[in-house]
Amino acid sequence: MTLPGLLPELEVIRKDFPILERTLAGGVPLVYLDSANTSQKPQCVIDAMVDHLERHNANVARAMHQLGAESSEAFENARDVVARFIGAPSRDEVVFTKNASEALNLVANTLAWATGDLAIGAGDEVVVTEMEHHSNIVPWQLLTERKGATLRWFGLTESGELDLADIDSLITERTKVVSLTWVSNMLGTINPVAEIARRAHEVGAIVVVDASQAAPQLPVDVTAVDADVLVFTGHKVVGPTGIGVLWGKRSLLEQLPPFLGGGEMIETVRMERSTYAGIPHKFEAGTPPIVEAVGLGAALEYLAAVGMENIHRHEQAITAYALEGLATIPGLRVLGPLDVTRRGGAVAFEMDGVHPHDIAQVLDSRGVAVRAGHHCAKPAHARFGVQSSTRMSSYLYTTPAEIDALVEGLEHTRAYFKVG
Amino acid sequence: MNAELDSLYQEIILDHYKNPHHAGLREPYEAEVHHVNPTCGDEVTLRVHIADGTVADVSYDAVGCSISQASASVLTDLVIGKPVAEAMSVHEEFLTLMQGKGTVEPDEDVLEDGIAFAGVAKFPARVKCALLSWMAWKDATARSLEETR
Ligand SMILES: Cc1ncc(COP(=O)(O)O)c(C=O)c1O
Numbered sequence: 001m002t003l004p005g006l007l008p009e010l011e012v013i014r015k016d017f018p019i020l021e022r023t024l025a026g027g028v029p030l031v032y033l034d035s036a037n038t039s040q041k042p043q044c045v046i047d048a049m050v051d052h053l054e055r056h057n058a059n060v061a062r063a064m065h066q067l068g069a070e071s072s073e074a075f076e077n078a079r080d081v082v083a084r085f086i087g088a089p090s091r092d093e094v095v096f097t098k099n100a101s102e103a104l105n106l107v108a109n110t111l112a113w114a115t116g117d118l119a120i121g122a123g124d125e126v127v128v129t130e131m132e133h134h135s136n137i138v139p140w141q142l143l144t145e146r147k148g149a150t151l152r153w154f155g156l157t158e159s160g161e162l163d164l165a166d167i168d169s170l171i172t173e174r175t176k177v178v179s180l181t182w183v184s185n186m187l188g189t190i191n192p193v194a195e196i197a198r199r200a201h202e203v204g205a206i207v208v209v210d211a212s213q214a215a216p217q218l219p220v221d222v223t224a225v226d227a228d229v230l231v232f233t234g235h236k237v238v239g240p241t242g243i244g245v246l247w248g249k250r251s252l253l254e255q256l257p258p259f260l261g262g263g264e265m266i267e268t269v270r271m272e273r274s275t276y277a278g279i280p281h282k283f284e285a286g287t288p289p290i291v292e293a294v295g296l297g298a299a300l301e302y303l304a305a306v307g308m309e310n311i312h313r314h315e316q317a318i319t320a321y322a323l324e325g326l327a328t329i330p331g332l333r334v335l336g337p338l339d340v341t342r343r344g345g346a347v348a349f350e351m352d353g354v355h356p357h358d359i360a361q362v363l364d365s366r367g368v369a370v371r372a373g374h375h376c377a378k379p380a381h382a383r384f385g386v387q388s389s390t391r392m393s394s395y396l397y398t399t400p401a402e403i404d405a406l407v408e409g410l411e412h413t414r415a416y417f418k419v420g
Numbered sequence: 421m422n423a424e425l426d427s428l429y430q431e432i433i434l435d436h437y438k439n440p441h442h443a444g445l446r447e448p449y450e451a452e453v454h455h456v457n458p459t460c461g462d463e464v465t466l467r468v469h470i471a472d473g474t475v476a477d478v479s480y481d482a483v484g485c486s487i488s489q490a491s492a493s494v495l496t497d498l499v500i501g502k503p504v505a506e507a508m509s510v511h512e513e514f515l516t517l518m519q520g521k522g523t524v525e526p527d528e529d530v531l532e533d534g535i536a537f538a539g540v541a542k543f544p545a546r547v548k549c550a551l552l553s554w555m556a557w558k559d560a561t562a563r564s565l566e567e568t569r
Pocket of ligand 1: 036
């Protein structure tokens with residue numbers, strides 16, 4: 001079957017992802033609907049990493065031999081690819097981290113240590129939202145608790161969007177940081193980040209955008225979203241685990257103090273004190289995840305070649321088809337916007353009479369991989385009075401037939417638990 | 421593919437899930453604990469009442485999957501009315517079964533309906549679901565004993 005908006009080369013794309021050929025226990029084919037958790041990897045990413053390990057492996061920056069030069073070049077080339085992928089004005093503004101969580105912690109910690117204009121203290125406020133991943137809540141709780149500042153947050157409307165009604169009382173002269181997700185990993189909601197950033201900048205606050213779920217499915221342009229900091233994680237953009245990205249405006253990154261101390265982040269070290277390297281190296285202490293960066297570079301080149309606009313259209317087509325299919329299941333309630341133009345590809349839902357764990361278990365026995373639980377978004381679940389949910393999430397390799405397999409699996413689950 | 425699933429979801433488990441025994445929170449009690457499974461968010465609030473060295477009552481309020489709900493129900497059937505030491509040895513037996521990766525043959529005389537959980541031991545991700553209320557009970561019992569000492 002085909003739907004308007006699907007990637008025309010879908011079958012070819014699927015062949016790029018070797019894992020999609022897998023069968024599971026009982027010989028059933030894999031139906032992978034957990035890409036918001038982590039995406040699968042195309043052969044070109046696997047090959048780029050293997051090739052680097054087989055032929056170019058050496059430490060970066062500090063090795064004075066040919067392999068060292070090749071490895072450094074490959075690593076720094078990945079930084080160029082990332083900079084292009086997100087429209088960064090300068091490659092030096094791209095810092096490699098371990099994942100999105102580390103990137104957010106880097107910002108929150110260095111702000112806790114900052115002095116002068118950036119210093120945060122009693123009376124200051126940090127604003128987040130109720131739909132954040134725990135990674136974009138806990139670091140700010142730690143920061144505000146340590147500094148005697150106050151954490152505030154945008155609530156959510158019944159339909160799962162940010163409640164912007166009280167934006168002017170929430171973002172005020174006291175606000176130092178506004179940190180929010182671009183796309184929710186639970187509700188799927190796409191937030192009006194540029195609009196919120198505009199208001200935040202009026203009061204002089206720093207805007208941090210968690211693009212962990214946006215970077216995989218939307219074209220990202222850091223200037224257009226008007227962020228001061230934008231983070232994402234490599235493993236959700238068909239790249240490897242162990243690598244994340246922190247982009248920050250040069251002026252801000254230069255003003256922030258270092259995060260971790262160690263090799264490569266220094267200019268000179270004396271026993272009394274040290275001076276630090278310029279950005280981005282100031283924030284990259286120790287041997288970086290070299291082969292992971294190479295893999296991430298290959299991943300983003302792959303996505304760019306398919307085209308982020310095309311990937312976004314594909315996600316919308318699949319998500320619309322999934323929402324239609326889910327609507328046919330009695331007692332099923334989708335959490336989050338039902339309007340496909342206002343949401344991403346992660347669809348969380350509840351089904352009367354069967355707990356998400358049990359749903360995921362029955363689906364798994366049919367080869368359908370989904371996530372069950374709170375998806376690291378407990379406050380968002382609490383907002384909707386649910387303790388956990390089942391989440392399906394698609395990506396550029398997802399087919400309508402896989403959505404059919406999910407819907408049939410859910411019907412089977414209801415029958416298995418004798419619901420209805 | 422349903423054979424695997426049926427070994428996990430035994431009829432007995434589904435029965436306890438649909439009609440949990442001893443559910444709800446009751447008085448009197450000496451200790452109340454709240455345990456959470458951080459990976460999935462399943463939660464249980466559990467109270468223990470000990471009288472004359474015997475488990476006089478175990479009451480609970482649990483939110484979670486069929487396995488965790490059924491396991492709380494079976495737990496109460498097995499420990500209520502038993503001397504604390506004997507209930508603890510049932511606990512040990514259940515723990516051994518759940519941690520046995522499917523290799524332990526359960527003793528029906530000791531575990532009664534609890535033997536239905538033998539299949540769960542083969543699903544590492546679900547063992548924590550089955551143990552949630554049991555761990556809460558052990559914790560609450562230890563505290564009850566301290567209270568009454
Ligand atoms: C919106 C959002 N933010 C942050 C993260 C954290 O990513 P990581 O675990 O790779 O640090 C995730 C991933 O689950 C996410 O979905």
